[in-house]
Amino acid sequence: MLVLSVAATAVHAEDVLGRIREKKTITIAYRDAAFPFSFLDQDKKPVGYSIDLCLKLADAIKQQLKLPQLAIAYVPATSDNRMDLIQNGKADLECGATTNTAERRKSVAFTIPHFVAGERMLVKTDSNIKNWPDLRNKKVAVTKGTTNLKPLEGRGQVRALNLKVVDGRDHNDSFHILETGGADAFATDDVLLYGLKATAKNPSAYAVVGDPLTTEPYAIMLSKTDPAFKKFVDGEMSRIIHDYEINKLYDKWFLKPIPAKDNFTLNMPMSYLFRDSLRFPTDQVGN
Structure with missing residues (x-):
């Protein structure tokens, strides 16, 4: 497996789908304490709103590559190393609570936001x-x-x-x-x-x-050097939004009891700003 350096991206593009096809594994970077987006349940398994979205993306990738099985590998991420994991090819998707900013977009890419915080x-x-x-x-x-x-x-x-x-x-x-x-x-x-x-x-x-x-638009982070992979992920995120699957996931994690947290309920209705953003899904944000 070839892992490209940042300097090499001007000539060669990374092939994330090819890497996933070869290994028959997609690697998801998760956060262990970003409740309810990405955290560890009682069995130390990564769960959460962002994790569920990434699992939907993984299933779409499995179908796109026509793989009978696609393994999910998890790698822990921190605030400090999450961008490095994507840049170095150690993770295919970063599924936590990461804000899409102009500064970060110099090094990595983001798909359509799945939450807006303040x-x-x-x-x-x-x-x-x-x-x-x-x-x-x-x-x-x-x-x-x-x-x-x-x-x-x-x-x-x-x-x-x-x-x-x-x-x-x-x-x-x-x-x-x-x-x-x-x-x-x-x-x-x-x-x-x-x-x-x-x-x-x-x-x-x-x-x-x-x-x-x-205003903090949270989005799944992915490689900046593979526009084809980003196009596929953006398309699937748009489908998840347009088919109201994201609304069902929002209800699951923000409005209903969460079994992984002793049935605690956040009771956090979807904000007007986030709801409005879902009408016209785009990865273009002002930050």
Whole structure:
């Protein structure tokens, strides 16, 4: 199997479908703590909204390649290494909660967004923190490798409020920093904060607050050097959206009890922004 370097992409395109056909295996990069998009269930198996979408894509690839069987291999991803896994050919699809941004599109590609989030913060209920100005001279946990720090800096709030940023290794670590008093708030995408709050030992001890700082279109990440593979994935994502299969998956993970999380229910209706985006599916986003 040939794995192309980034420098070689100007001359040669990667053949992801060919690699999958040869190995009769598709490799999915997953996150272990991005509930409800991608996380580990009680049996340590990757599950979630994004995982279900990727399994639908895998089934379409199996049919396209006319394979009697297609194995699913999972590789764990972090905020730091998820792009490298795609660029180095160690994963065919990254199925987590990754925002499609212009900066990231210099290195990888994204298919049509399957969720739209906004950056807010998680705080302790008794902290009296309600919005960003309440963070003056306080510490804020931000997960390393995410897009959540830049909006704070872009609005000038870090300097104006004299904030101190504390890096978390992953979302669980950032929450632990907040939980143990190492930070006064944890800033990241609102849906991830609702998931962390819901699965905390004492959910009522935490609150998601703050005006949204950003619009975060989550999308499945794939190789930038194989336009044919991207075209196929985009086509299948469009079909999933137009056939309302994505609505059924949304209901399963955001509105109904989740067996993998002790039948917890997020009770998060689809936002107007996301619902509107599904009317005209496109991978073209403004970030």
